[in-house]
Amino acid sequence: MGTTQLESVQEPKYWHLKTVLSEALDSDFAVGEILPNERDLAARFGVARATLRQALEQLELEGRLQRRRGVGTTVAPPRVGVAVAAVQHDWADGGDTDEAWQPVECTTATAPASVAALLDIVADAPVHVVRRIRLTHGQAVAAELLYVPTSSVPELSAIDVPSGPARARSVLRELHRRGLDGQDRSVELGSARADDAKELDRLPGAPVLVVTTRYFAAPGTVAVSVATYRADTCRLTFGDSGALEISHDEQVETRQAS
Amino acid sequence: MGTTQLESVQEPKYWHLKTVLSEALDSDFAVGEILPNERDLAARFGVARATLRQALEQLELEGRLQRRRGVGTTVAPPRVGVAVAAVQHDWADGGDTDEAWQPVECTTATAPASVAALLDIVADAPVHVVRRIRLTHGQAVAAELLYVPTSSVPELSAIDVPSGPARARSVLRELHRRGLDGQDRSVELGSARADDAKELDRLPGAPVLVVTTRYFAAPGTVAVSVATYRADTCRLTFGDSGALEISHDEQVETRQAS
DNA sequence: TAGTGGTCTAGACCACAAA
DNA sequence: TTGTGGTCTAGACCACTAT
Numbered sequence: 001m002g003t004t005q006l007e008s009v010q011e012p013k014y015w016h017l018k019t020v021l022s023e024a025l026d027s028d029f030a031v032g033e034i035l036p037n038e039r040d041l042a043a044r045f046g047v048a049r050a051t052l053r054q055a056l057e058q059l060e061l062e063g064r065l066q067r068r069r070g071v072g073t074t075v076a077p078p079r080v081g082v083a084v085a086a087v088q089h090d091w092a093d094g095g096d097t098d099e100a101w102q103p104v105e106c107t108t109a110t111a112p113a114s115v116a117a118l119l120d121i122v123a124d125a126p127v128h129v130v131r132r133i134r135l136t137h138g139q140a141v142a143a144e145l146l147y148v149p150t151s152s153v154p155e156l157s158a159i160d161v162p163s164g165p166a167r168a169r170s171v172l173r174e175l176h177r178r179g180l181d182g183q184d185r186s187v188e189l190g191s192a193r194a195d196d197a198k199e200l201d202r203l204p205g206a207p208v209l210v211v212t213t214r215y216f217a218a219p220g221t222v223a224v225s226v227a228t229y230r231a232d233t234c235r236l237t238f239g240d241s242g243a244l245e246i247s248h249d250e251q252v253e254t255r256q257a258s
Numbered sequence: 259m260g261t262t263q264l265e266s267v268q269e270p271k272y273w274h275l276k277t278v279l280s281e282a283l284d285s286d287f288a289v290g291e292i293l294p295n296e297r298d299l300a301a302r303f304g305v306a307r308a309t310l311r312q313a314l315e316q317l318e319l320e321g322r323l324q325r326r327r328g329v330g331t332t333v334a335p336p337r338v339g340v341a342v343a344a345v346q347h348d349w350a351d352g353g354d355t356d357e358a359w360q361p362v363e364c365t366t367a368t369a370p371a372s373v374a375a376l377l378d379i380v381a382d383a384p385v386h387v388v389r390r391i392r393l394t395h396g397q398a399v400a401a402e403l404l405y406v407p408t409s410s411v412p413e414l415s416a417i418d419v420p421s422g423p424a425r426a427r428s429v430l431r432e433l434h435r436r437g438l439d440g441q442d443r444s445v446e447l448g449s450a451r452a453d454d455a456k457e458l459d460r461l462p463g464a465p466v467l468v469v470t471t472r473y474f475a476a477p478g479t480v481a482v483s484v485a486t487y488r489a490d491t492c493r494l495t496f497g498d499s500g501a502l503e504i505s506h507d508e509q510v511e512t513r514q515a516s
Numbered sequence: 517t518a519g520t521g522g523t524c525t526a527g528a529c530c531a532c533a534a535a
Numbered sequence: 536t537t538g539t540g541g542t543c544t545a546g547a548c549c550a551c552t553a554t
Contacts, residue, residue: 010531012542015462037520048544053521058449058463069521070552079446085496184497187445188337189465189489191316203522204273205316207447207465231447238343238496239442268550270523295539306525311540327540328533461541 013047014054020045021055025064025075035065035073061207063232069203080136082229084211085238089180091172101144103168105131111147111224118214118224119149126150130168133199134227141234142211143199144227148175152222175215178222184214187236196228207231271305272312278303279313283322283333293323293331319465321490327461338394340487342469343496347438349430359402361426363389369405369482376472376482377407384408388426391457392485399492400469401457402485406433410480433473436480442472445494454486465489 035041042052056073059065066076107129110116116123127147134142150156153174190210197204208228215223229236293299300310314331317323324334365387368374374381385405392400408414411432448468455462466486473481487494 014542018463039520048546050545051543054542056521061465062448063446067521068552069550070519072520081444182497184495186339186493186495187467188321188493189447189467190320205276207319209445209447235444235446237442237444239440272523297539306527308526309524312523314540325540326533327531328538330539 014051014058017045017047017052017055018058021059022064025059029075031075031077033075035075037072060232066232076233079233079235080141081235081237082134082136082141083238084185084236089183091176100135101132102135103130103132103165103172105164106168106171107163108150111149115147115224115226118212119147119221121149121151128153128156128171130171132168134229139233140200142227142229143196144225146223146225148223152178152217175223178217180215180217180222182216184216186212188212189231190228192228200228200230202230202232209234209236211236272309272316275303275305275310275313276316279317280322283317287333289333289335291333293333295330318490324490334491337491337493338399339493339495340392340394340399341496342443342494347441349434358393359390360393361388361390361423361430363422364426364429365421366408369407373405373482373484376470377405377479379407379409386411386414386429388429390426392487397491398458400485400487401454402483404481404483406481410436410475433481436475438473438475438480440474442474444470446470447489448486450486458486458488460488460490467492467494469494 029035036044038049038052038056042049045052056065056067060067060076063076063079065073067073108126109129110124111119111121111127111129113123115127116125119127121127127149130144130146130148132144132146133140134144148171153171155177156170156174188210190208192200192202192204192206192208194204196208197206200206200208209231211225211227211229213225213227214221215225287293294302296307296310296314300307303310314323314325318325318334321334321337323331325331366384367387368382369377369379369385369387371381373385374383377385379385385407388402388404388406390402390404391398392402406429411429413435414428414432446468448466450458450460450462450464450466452462454466455464458464458466467489469483469485469487471483471485472479473483
């Protein structure tokens with residue numbers, strides 16, 4: 001009862017560890033540098049490996065670290081700002097710019113029910129499913145499934161082009177011809193499905209930002225896109241003016257200044 | 259060598275578990291229902307508790323489950339769509355609507371360096387820091403820090419109102435008088451700081467969507483807001499028309515239809 | 517083949533909420 | 536007081552990458 005209980009806040013070890021590591025990253029490591037392996041780090045801090053991993057996982061979630069099986073843990077560069085809102089939208093590849101969407105595949109199938117609801121069509125109506133990958137600085141940052149009801153692009157006969165990138169481009173071209181009256185967007189947290197994970201060079205279940213877009217034209221919804229962005233490396237930007245510019249370097253400078 | 263290796267895909271146990279649980283949630287559980295406790299569930303599936311927890315964590319990340327210490331694990335309702343883009347912006351509370359931002363506190367301090375860079379001011383310039391909580395259906399879904407350089411609201415003397423909600427409202431009122439020329443926004447994944455976690459009724463480190471907004475008026479940036487939304491319960495919506503409407507129920511219907 | 521991160525186990529104790 | 540989820544340990548083995 002009379003015992004003084006200084007410093008008994010009971011902060012979890014992994015939380016404290018995360019703070020310590022975060023500060024060490026700011027001051028002692030350069031971007032791309034390799035950290036000691038998990039077993040060594042755990043021993044150095046006197047904790048079990050699982051506890052150390054809990055701290056690393058959080059830092060990876062915050063985009064500070066990058067871990068690759070068989071290789072090691074490296075200090076991640078600041079997140080890339082990827083523009084999402086783009087008023088202009090011509091359904092094109094984007095060429096060599098950093099806005100490049102690269103068509104990969106195109107099949108025809110029935111949409112998942114949730115997508116069908118957004119498209120305002122019956123659940124078993126046929127849709128073109130266009131698979132696209134978004135590249136930034138040569139890295140895949142997003143994988144998209146674009147659902148286009150066959151009724152949205154009536155000019156396109158299913159027979160004239162076989163499945164593949166060429167057919168994807170045909171669908172996009174027809175979509176472009178229809179024009180665009182507006183769009184609706186939502187962003188939420190998800191975990192990568194196996195196929196998305198593969199495209200994004202991540203393990204299944206990796207955290208992703210799921211951007212669902214509804215495209216409007218003429219009488220109704222003309223297409224729905226479900227794009228999954230790597231949450232560890234991406235910062236989605238919206239809005240009128242240019243992208244926000246934040247970097248870890250700036251944060252470091254400030255911390256030292258205070 | 260000659261052994262047939264059927265079904266050896268080596269899918270991790272927790273991944274398979276997650277799939278099984280997810281399907282069980284769709285078919286056998288109602289929203290709000292309490293699941294068996296972790297020890298029982300682990301025993302039932304013949305795995306260690308840590309493995310079972312790995313599956314539950316993913317489902318919670320996807321907004322399917324809600325876990326509360328001392329209480330149990332319940333089936334989460336579909337994510338709430340919260341509008342973020344709102345063209346109109348009068349800095350008001352929002353009254354009784356579901357868009358309510360509730361001012362909580364207001365102090366004057368120096369901004370963190372990353373924020374100072376966005377505001378385009380020197381790192382040690384004084385700013386008003388307004389703390390607001392966003393409520394939807396009576397639940398706190400976001401906690402915000404709004405940074406307003408004292409130079410942005412010159413009419414406001416630091417002395418006339420003491421710290422507190424009243425002062426926060428004064429700053430917002432002055433901000434409203436300045437008008438707004440545009441805004442810039444970015445969304446990224448983060449983990450809740452201790453103070454945000456407390457406001458959002460989550461544990462520190464919980465996954466959050468960090469929305470950084472830059473407000474422009476007259477000659478430059480007039481304010482910067484950093485808002486953290488609960489990633490487990492929120493779906494951020496943007497855009498011209500109304501919010502997207504997705505529900506788990508619809509997804510269930512579809513799955514059964516296919 | 518050696519070294520890395522990823523998965524998994526079978527325990528233990530703690531913090532918290534509700535009865 | 537009881538039961539829940541949260542933290543932590545000290546191991547083990549696996550999948551993958553590089554050499």
